[in-house]
Amino acid sequence: MANLRRSLIINFFSTSGSTVLKFVVSVILARMLSPSEIGIYSMTLVFVNFAHVFRDFGVTQYLQREADLSPDKIRSATGVVYTTSWVIALSLFLASNALGTWFAEPEIVPVMRVLALGFVLIPFGSVTSALLAREFAAEKQAIVNAVGTISFCVSCLLLAKLGFGSLSLAWANLINIAACVLAYIPLRPAKLPWLPSVAHWRSVVNFGAGSLLANMAGAINNAIPDILLGKLGSASQVGLLSRANSTVQIFIMIAGSTVSYGAISYLAQIFHRSESLVPTLTRATVLLTGIGWAALALTAILGEDIVAALYGPSWATAVPAILPLALAAAVGMTFHYIPLAILAIGRPYLSAVPTLVSLAARIGFGVLMYDGSLVRFAWALCAATIVTMPLVMYQQNRYFGLSMGHLARALAPSALVAIGCCAAALLLQALVPAILPPLVRLLIIGLPLAAVWYLLLRLTRHELVDEVHRLAAPIKARLALLRPNP
Template sequence: MADLRRSLVITFFSSSGATLMRFAVSVVLAYLLTPSEIGIYSMTVVFVNLAHVFRDFGVSTYLQREPELTPDKIRSATGVVFTTSWLIAIGLFLSSESIGLWFKEPEMIPVMQVLSIGFLLIPFGAITNALLTREFAAEKQAIVNIIGTTSFCVACVAFAALGHGPVSLAYANLVNIIVCAIAYIPYRPKGIPWLPSFAHWRSVTHFGLGSLLSSCMVALNNALPDLLLGKLGSAHHVGLLSRANSTVTIFTHIAGSTVSYGAVSYLAQAHHRGESLVPVLSRATSLLTGVGWTALALTTVLGKDIVQALYSDVWLECVPAILPLSLAAAVTMAFHYVPFAVTAIGRPYLSAFPVAATLLARIAFAVVLFDGTLAGFGWVLCLATVAAAPITLLQQRRHLGFGALDLLRALLPSALVAAGTAAVAALLALALPSQLAPLVRLLLMFPVLALAWYLLLRASSHPVLDEVHRLGGMARARLALLRPNV
């Protein structure tokens, strides 16, 4: 637990730094690229993200969960991931023209072709990354993450400033993959074989097929909004949806890798020891929503100010979609650890069912309820997420022993903290002069909201409070070491 906690702290700060850099670049790109150009890239990357599911084939999860990992098994995993990655690279490159013509967006073609080249290079770093996660070696991963993110951000701005349009992001992605593959070389665990093999391909693919089913459903579900809106609406709508999603998922981008880091490995180890996963799931869910639900609530209340401060008035059309997207994100967050848990107990395919239900509900609601507006499409996504939630609730009770009452006990303090902080934000938004610049308004609100959140954590005896105090103690200890001796 100590190694995991240390890894989580390192991952949080590294991912936060990387996210802030990417977010800053996204703000710059909002001025360099048009909504249509960003929409073109978003529509293209949908197919690439789906292809990533088949590329990995569950190999990363296999390496993290396998109880006894031998050199032969690592070689077999390497052989599988190289085979799938290179086949997908060829498939994406050859299908790029057909996809661009189907969407009637020829600019998608060069974007997809550049992105497909990255699949040839990703396997060189993927195996090392999975093994480092298994060992909770977050410090080494953090260094690679910062190097890769820096190269991506510099390349993004440079190519966009040179007028390459949506291909700028594809070029930057390729630069990031190359740099990370090189940076992982010195961090390969000792004794890890370089050459691939297929001696144990059956055990790798057997686990991979179960993991692939769930991952494929997740990728399809994530891709569907852009595909549906791109077909029913336009690239302009997709660009606005992308910006609304970026606003809603600011917290997820900052803490996403932290809240998921080592989850499969940690839960699998507990399962192999015969321990119940209920206490771990309850505490993890409470910690995540204690911070995440408050972030979503504040994003909903202050959405207009956030969009104006970060992206300018050009993107104000995306604000009406923030409320339904935030509600959908809150529901999803409540079940965040269920897919990791069912994978840890060796049944990764289970998480495919609620995702498939969400996917079908999105299609059905889009056909029946979509009114041609961005807000209307946001409510389609929200209702689909709510409709599929009972399936996940049933699964976690049946297979993990984590019932509805356990979940409610974990979520109730988070709901109270989020509601209270949002109410304070609404009052502050009314009290501050509207003539102030949006960024100034947000900066003035921040210390008051932080204090309100902390007081509400104390009032509700929220588990997050212990972590806040622990981090505060670590910070004070570090500062004490930095003080000169008198």
């Protein structure tokens, strides 16, 4: 646990720093690129992200949860990921014309082709990345993350300034991948084989097939909003939905992969020791919702000021979609660790079932509820999330013995903290003059809200208090050293 906690802290600062930098870049790009240009890239990225599911073929999860990971198994996993990645690269390149024709957006074609080139390079670093995560080697991954982030941000802004439009994001993505691959070379684990093999391909494929189904369902489920809205509405609405969702996901973007870092490996170790996963799943969810629910609630209340401050007045029509998207995110956060736990116990097929139900619900509600407005489409996505949750509740009770009653009692402090933060935000919003610039209003409101959040954690005796104090302890110690001796 100590090693994992240290890795989580390193991962948090690495991913949050990366996310903040990329977020700043996205804010700048919102003023350099039009909603249509960002929408074209978002629509294309949907298909590329879906292709990543086939490219990985569950190799990452396999390498993190396999109990006896021999060099031959690693070589077999390497062979699988090389094969799938290069096949996907060729498929995306050849499918680019058809995709541009289907959406009646010819600019999609060059964007797709540039993104396809990334699949040629990805395999050279993906196995190393998975093994570093298995070993909780967050400091090495942080180095790679820094190299990739800086490469992406610099190239993205430069290319956008030169007038590359949506292609600036695509080329920056390719440069990011190339930089990461180069950075992984000196960080490879000792005795990691270079050459691929097919000796144990069946064990990789058997797990990978189930993981592929789950990941494929997840990728389609994530892609459906952009695809469906792109078909029913326009590229501009896709861009607006993307900005609304980005606003809602600010907390997740800042926390980055920390909320899931090492989860499969850690849960798999507990499972292999034949211990119950209930205490770990409960505590992890309590810690996540203790800050996540409050962050989502505040985003919904302060959404207008956040959008105006970050993106500018041209994105104001995205604001009404924030509330339903925030509600859906809060519901999903409650069961964030269940799919990861199912992968950890070696049952990847099971995690696909709720996702498939959500996929069908998103399509159904999206078609039935869409009336041309962005907000109705956002409420359709929210409704789809809510109707899927009973199935996830059944799974967590059936396979882990975690009842909804037990989880609800554990999450009561998180709910009280979120409600208290909402009340404080509404009061502060009313007190701070509306004539002030949005960013100034947010800065004035932010510090009191942070104090209220911490006070509510103390009053509700939330488990997150101990973690906050543990993180603050080194800072207090350093400050004490800086104080002059009397």
